[in-house]
Amino acid sequence: MLEDFKSHLLNELPFLFSSKIIIATSSGVDSVVLCSLCKKLDLDFSIAHCDFSLRGKESDVDAKFTEDFAKSLNVLFYLKKFNTKEYKTKNHLSVQMAARELRYKWFDELLVNYDYVLTAHHLDDQLETFLINLSRGSGLEGLMGIPAINDKKIRPLLSFSKDQILNYATTNKIKWREDSSNLSDDYLRNEIRNKVISNFKKSSPTLLSSFNNSLQYLKASRSILSEKINEVSKSIFVEEEYQIKYRIEGILKLKNLEFYLHEFFYKYGFNHVNDIKNILTSQSGKYVSSKTHRIVKDRDYLILEEISTYKFDPIEIFNDLTNVETIYGGLSFDLITKFEKSLTLSSVCIDEGKLVYPLRVECCVQGMDFIPLGMKGKKTLSKFFKDEKISIIDKKRTLILINGNNELIWVVNQRIDERYKLSDSTNSILKISFK
Helix, strand or coil: CHHHHHHHHHHHCHHHHHCEEEEECCCCHHHHHHHHHHHHCCCEEEEEEEECCCCCHHHHHHHHHHHHHHHHHCCCEEEEECCHHHHHHHHCCCHHHHHHHHHHHHHHHHHHHCCEEECCCCHHHHHHHHHHHHHCCCCHHHHCCCCCEECCEECCCCCCCHHHHHHHHHHCCCCCCCCHHHHCCCCHHHHHHHHHHHHHHHHCCCHHHHHHHHHHHHHHHHHHHHHHHHHHHHCCEEECCCEEEEEHHHHHCCCCHHHHHHHHHHHHCCCCHHHHHHHHCCCCCCEEECCCEEEEEECCEEEEEECCCCCCCCEEECCCCCCEEECCEEEEEEEECCCCCCCCCCEEEEEHHHCCCCEEEEECCCCCEECECCCCCCEEHHHHHHHCCCCHHHHHHCEEEECCCCCEEEECCCEEEHHHCCCCCCCCEEEEEEC
16 A cells, blocks of 8 residues: 555645645544555654543554554644534534534644644545445535545545455554544444445445546546536636626526526535525616625626625724824825816815814715705715615725715715806815725
């Protein structure tokens, strides 16, 4: 196995030979063998062990075993103890998902000083993941299982079976510890491993090698499909600075609509295609959300945006007219002596003599109105946005400049208020720019 592992690294993961690595080690045979193989190949690695505090004294013994194992290999050892049950309850997660999140958050912290983290997932894990995703109605991406490379997370044993790993450990007299929870069928993965796959292997001895071949065909098919999806996407969506707009008319013309909706949006956390289908023909303003993104129906488009955690608090501007920075751009103020005709929507001139300091910059205020330049009567912001066909998402990002008397001076990048335009009686001109 050592020669096969070396050949695999040279062909698929050659950068590991010159990298600084962490190996996630549980004390089980998979990760212990991975460490032993990497030591034989003289890779530069340290060992990291997670204690999830789920198995009492057994967890403590695992941690001690892994620490001693690291010493025997003469490599640096990291240990992190987690209160997994508390994290699970606080974040409404399963035990497995809580442990996964805690593990990878810690690895991200360690990766500040390392290039990659290696985990010991193997071919049997691939098959388990395939069957789990198949049972959940996963798309092609899910059926391809665990990626060998995911950013800085590397799985170098994915092409090796559990039997190969066990044979290597036995032949080389490598010690490891068994996790008693692996024998329980309380978790879906364990049940699939202990009941489904074990029986399947008995009736089909070549199961894993055949599955591995199928996996390669799936990956090749995925590559071809990706080219087609990218081609279709170019005619349907427009990517902007903070959002992606999908033409609904173009989407509805697609054959295999559900497939394309899944391909467009699964990477943003949307797993229920019917929810997206429902808003295609709904009224503007309807939306669906994932943990990280939102899809909003806005007239002829579906607009995808990342859910922002920013909170915009009003900013006051005093008569010293200091420039201000916001999360959406900067406002600059200049007193000038002559009106500039070459101004754009992002640069305006107003009558400074009508200002009452301090001014305020805010995101759009519900129900506020103003007199758009060139009009005589007032119009609410919502009516103005509707008439100007400003998208729902753009509305939320639009800033307004408000006078000290609570009158709206400027809908930034859109229109100033008629009351603040320059006139023959203007004595002081204020130029305001946004970029």
